Amino acid sequence: MRVFFLILSFLTIAISHSQENLESNLIGEWEFKLDIKDVIKNSDELTGFEKLAARTFSGVIEKALDKTKILFDFKKDNTAAITVITSERTQSRVVFSWEINENGYLVLDEIYDQSEVRLGDTVYWSFSDDKLIPYNSKAKVNEGILLIKVE
Numbered sequence: 001m002r003v004f005f006l007i008l009s010f011l012t013i014a015i016s017h018s019q020e021n022l023e024s025n026l027i028g029e030w031e032f033k034l035d036i037k038d039v040i041k042n043s044d045e046l047t048g049f050e051k052l053a054a055r056t057f058s059g060v061i062e063k064a065l066d067k068t069k070i071l072f073d074f075k076k077d078n079t080a081a082i083t084v085i086t087s088e089r090t091q092s093r094v095v096f097s098w099e100i101n102e103n104g105y106l107v108l109d110e111i112y113d114q115s116e117v118r119l120g121d122t123v124y125w126s127f128s129d130d131k132l133i134p135y136n137s138k139a140k141v142n143e144g145i146l147l148i149k150v151e
Helices: 002-026 036-042 048-066
Strands: 028-034 069-074 079-085 090-100 106-110 124-128 131-135 145-149
Touching (some): 069 090
Antiparallel strands (some): 028 145, 069 079, 079 090, 106 124, 124 131, 131 145
């Protein structure tokens, strides 16, 4: 019985340290990257006609995105502010709370209804070096979306 509690204690400490390490790596700015063509191609939410229409305008969308920088600023108080920088203005808001779940995945939760801030059907993000990879409810990568750590 002692051995069981000793092993359980070590596991709890190891998980706690691992989670603290992930959290400390998360804190700071991450740049949101979007490949609109990949998002359209891999979307399960769009019908064939909608994909065709979206592809038609993807060039216009890409040009607008080239002039826009989107930063996620993860803070120690478990909130994330999104800053959108365009040639005309910079706008920033705290829109997400975040947590690292027991599996080591980042989970973002909307703080309040933000109709203009959507990340598709992303359920969680997985750490991969200096990148965060989004996954949907079927544990499939959401192609075309990525967060990259800003140094």
